[in-house]
Structures are given as structure tokens and as C-alpha cells.
Amino acid sequence: MTKRTYYSLILILGSLTALAPFSIDMYLPGFPAIAKDLDTTPAKVSLTLSGFFIGISAGQLLYGPLLDHFGRKKPLYFGLSLYILASIACIWVKNIDSLIVLRFIEAIGACVATVASVAMVRDLFPVQDSAKVFSLLMLVLGVSPMVAPTVGGIVTANFGWQAVFIILSIIGAVLLLAVILWLPNSFKPDPSHSLKPEPIIRDFISVIVEPQFYTYALTGAISFAGLFAYVSGSPMIFMSVFKVNEQVYGWIFAFLSIGFIGASQLNNLVLRRFKSEQIIPVALRTQLLIGFIFLVASYNDWLNLGITIFMLFLFLSCIGFANPNMAALSLAPFSKKAGTASALMGAIQMGMGSLISVVISMFDEPSTLPMIAAMAGSASIANIVYLVGKRTIKHEVEIGENAEAGLVH
Structure with a gap:
């Protein structure tokens, strides 16, 4: 090539x-x-x-x-x-x-x-x-x-x-x-690959019952739902509450994306010194703390445009650190079923995003509170799921143990 x-x-x-x-x-x-x-x-x-x-x-x-x-x-x-x-x-x-x-x-x-x-x-x-x-x-x-x-x-x-x-x-x-x-x-069609529901469902079930998968995939999806809450609620907050126009909103959204994307790239440097298992709890707890402070500020009407942008930047940066590590650990136990696990993880993540965006759509009055409450709530539930799920993992497969097999299959 x-x-x-x-x-x-x-x-x-x-x-x-x-x-x-x-x-x-x-x-x-x-x-x-x-x-x-x-x-x-x-x-x-x-x-x-x-x-x-x-x-x-x-x-x-x-x-x-x-x-x-x-x-x-x-x-x-x-x-x-x-x-x-x-x-x-x-x-x-x-x-x-x-x-x-x-x-x-x-x-x-x-x-x-x-x-x-x-x-x-x-x-x-x-x-x-x-x-x-x-x-x-x-x-x-x-x-x-x-x-x-x-x-x-x-x-x-x-x-x-x-x-x-x-x-x-x-x-x-x-x-x-x-x-x-x-x-x-790039791939020769395989007519022998069954399209019947039974074997497909069987594969999905075999993945979702793996403790390491459901712990990290669910925690990651719930934590990531905070990003979906932001995407769903930000047009109303910035254009209806703070009265910015479409072009200014576009620039704000672009700036805030730097927090999420920048943190996910910075995560690669942090991984040189710390394992994913060490990064995840720090990112989750920091996300929870920021979400709680953000919620208190919104409830007491302390927010202005600058503070809102600053708090969102911090919150999204936490997701940028947590998400890649949880995705990697979700897929680590799998080799032949890495594709099935990846599809299921994506479906769970988008399903959580759909749910939280529907909840936010129920609030017609321009306010910062619904979006920020949803973000703080997602951070709280993610921490609980993580703590409970970790207890069910008997042997945690580290990133790289099955990496080559997973890519081959």
C-alpha cells in the first residue's frame, strides 16, 4: 500500500x-x-x-x-x-x-x-x-x-x-x-453468517452477562449520558436563556468540544504513567463533584454565561478522560466477540443518550436547571454503578491481554 x-x-x-x-x-x-x-x-x-x-x-x-x-x-x-x-x-x-x-x-x-x-x-x-x-x-x-x-x-x-x-x-x-x-x-461476503435472530441474540446475551463488560459499559454509558444532556439542552440554554445568536452558539459549542476532545487526547499521555483502572475512579469522582457544584449554582441562580461555559468545560473534560478507558476495559475480555461487544456497547451508550434527551425535551421553560440536573444525575448514577459493578468482577482482564485476538477476529 x-x-x-x-x-x-x-x-x-x-x-x-x-x-x-x-x-x-x-x-x-x-x-x-x-x-x-x-x-x-x-x-x-x-x-x-x-x-x-x-x-x-x-x-x-x-x-x-x-x-x-x-x-x-x-x-x-x-x-x-x-x-x-x-x-x-x-x-x-x-x-x-x-x-x-x-x-x-x-x-x-x-x-x-x-x-x-x-x-x-x-x-x-x-x-x-x-x-x-x-x-x-x-x-x-x-x-x-x-x-x-x-x-x-x-x-x-x-x-x-x-x-x-x-x-x-x-x-x-x-x-x-x-x-x-x-x-x-475489503471483506468477502459470508452467506453462512446467520441473520436469524436466535444466534445473534445468543451472542449479545453471552457478552452482556460478563461482569467486566456490564460494569464498564454501563458506567461508561451513564457517565457519557452527561454529554448527551449537554448536546440536547445547550441550544435552549445558550440561545433562549443567555440570548446568544446562532453563530455565537456555534463558536461556544466548538470551544467546549476542545475540553472533551483535548482530554481524550491528553489521556494518551496520562496512560504512560497510570493504568486505565486508576484513571477511571478519579475521573468519575471529579465529574460528580463538578456536577454537584454546577447544580447548586444553577439552583441558586448564580450562573452567568462565563461561569456556565467554564463549568461545562470542566465537566466535559472529565468525560473525555473516563470514556476511552471504560470503552477499552469493556472490550478487553473479548477476542472473537469483540465486534458484538463493540456494537452492544455503542447501542447501550446511544440508548442512554436517547433517554436523557427525551427527559430534557419535557421541559419547555427556558432554564439551566433541567440540563444541569441531568448531568449531575448521570454522574451520580455512574459512580454508584461503578462501585457496585466492580465487586462482581472476579478477574479483571487488563487492556492488551486479548487485544491482538480481538483485532484479528
Whole structure:
């Protein structure tokens, strides 16, 4: 493989990985405009976000078996085509219920890009290069929350929120063309791989009963739900409570993403001195402390725009430290079922995100309290699940013990 081919593949796979996050982040500045045009509230508009999370969660479980049965490219053709059609349909919606349904369909289409790109890293690159490749994909993925809301804010302010979905449909079409023209057939279809529910469910059950998996996957998903609470609640807080415009909101969102992304990259340096098992409890307890202080400040009406941004930056940074370590320890016990475990972990994470975004959508009055209470609550429950779950783990498999087997299979 030439260097040009290597980096071309990284760019395509990274762009596929970023499609779903970009589709979320880019339309957030348009919440007030969507609410006004569709004669509803920003809180009800956040249900379109819940619909997207549910679609991503369901798609995680759907595409794993399909990618093994049909190969990588056919499911990509289907999913990206579905994404493009749903994005185009979003431009013409006349009511909020239609937008909720279309965002769910859009997510089902987008999800294949994430799942297939992870599988194709294992197909296309040597095992010893996998960690490096995933790090490069994370750099491409990290651009999304910094660029998407800023671009979305500018586009919404100047051309209307519908223009965001025009851009998303064009991005989907460009990715589909790239898959057709430049992405190789990396995996031979395996018709013997069963698509029947029974063996698939059996595999999922065998994963979820593993104490190390359910401890770290559930703790990670509940802790990560604080990020979903922020994503769901931030349009109302910044644009309705603090009265910033779409473009300023985009810049704030981009700045706060530096906390999450920066912490996850800094985590790689910290891992040179400390194990994941040591980092996780510190990150969780710090997240809980910050969430509690944030909640007290919100309840007593002590918050202004600057303090809110500062507290969110700290809270999201804690998630940036905790999440990669819990994901790695969730998958550590598995070799042959690493793909199943990964899909299940993603589905649980998105399921928690869907739940917390639905809760936040129930509050119509502009206030910082619902979002911050949800964030503090997620931190509290995550700490409890972690403490209880750790007691059930008899032998903790450390990161790397099954790493090579997991990547091979």
C-alpha cells in the first residue's frame, strides 16, 4: 500500500466515522428557527435529536450481522442512499412529528458509516497498525464538533435551517461516490453468517452477562449520558436563556468540544504513567463533584454565561478522560466477540443518550436547571454503578491481554 493510498483510506474512513456526529452538531444552532417555522417549542425540537440517537442505537445492532453476511460495500450503499433521501426529505417538512421520524430514518442510514469504517480498519490494515489508524480516525472525527456547529450557525443565520440539510445531503452523496470509486472490497461476503435472530441474540446475551463488560459499559454509558444532556439542552440554554445568536452558539459549542476532545487526547499521555483502572475512579469522582457544584449554582441562580461555559468545560473534560478507558476495559475480555461487544456497547451508550434527551425535551421553560440536573444525575448514577459493578468482577482482564485476538477476529 502506497503512502497516498494509506492516507486516502484514512480520509474516507474518518469521514464516514464523522458523518453521524456531523449530522447532530450541524443542526443544533437551528433549534429556535426550526421551532418558529414548525410552530413548536425548542424543547419539542430536541425530540428530533432523541429520534436520531434511537436510530443510531438500533443501527449499531442491525448492521453488524449485515456487514458480515453481505460484505462491507453493499450495506454502505444502502445506508448512505437512505441517509441522502432522508436528508433531502427533511428540507420539505411541515411539522415537527415528520422531522422526528425523518431524523430517525436519517440516523439508521448514517449508522452504517460508523460501523463499517471500524470493521474496514480491521480488514485493510495490519494488526500492529490498528491503534495508530484509530488515532488518525479520531483526529478526523474530532474536527466535527469544532467545525459543524460553527458552520451550522453561519448557514442557519444566512440561509435558513433547511440549508443545513441540503449540505448534509451533499456530504452524503460525496461519501457515497467515494465509497463506490475509491474504497476497496475489503471483506468477502459470508452467506453462512446467520441473520436469524436466535444466534445473534445468543451472542449479545453471552457478552452482556460478563461482569467486566456490564460494569464498564454501563458506567461508561451513564457517565457519557452527561454529554448527551449537554448536546440536547445547550441550544435552549445558550440561545433562549443567555440570548446568544446562532453563530455565537456555534463558536461556544466548538470551544467546549476542545475540553472533551483535548482530554481524550491528553489521556494518551496520562496512560504512560497510570493504568486505565486508576484513571477511571478519579475521573468519575471529579465529574460528580463538578456536577454537584454546577447544580447548586444553577439552583441558586448564580450562573452567568462565563461561569456556565467554564463549568461545562470542566465537566466535559472529565468525560473525555473516563470514556476511552471504560470503552477499552469493556472490550478487553473479548477476542472473537469483540465486534458484538463493540456494537452492544455503542447501542447501550446511544440508548442512554436517547433517554436523557427525551427527559430534557419535557421541559419547555427556558432554564439551566433541567440540563444541569441531568448531568449531575448521570454522574451520580455512574459512580454508584461503578462501585457496585466492580465487586462482581472476579478477574479483571487488563487492556492488551486479548487485544491482538480481538483485532484479528
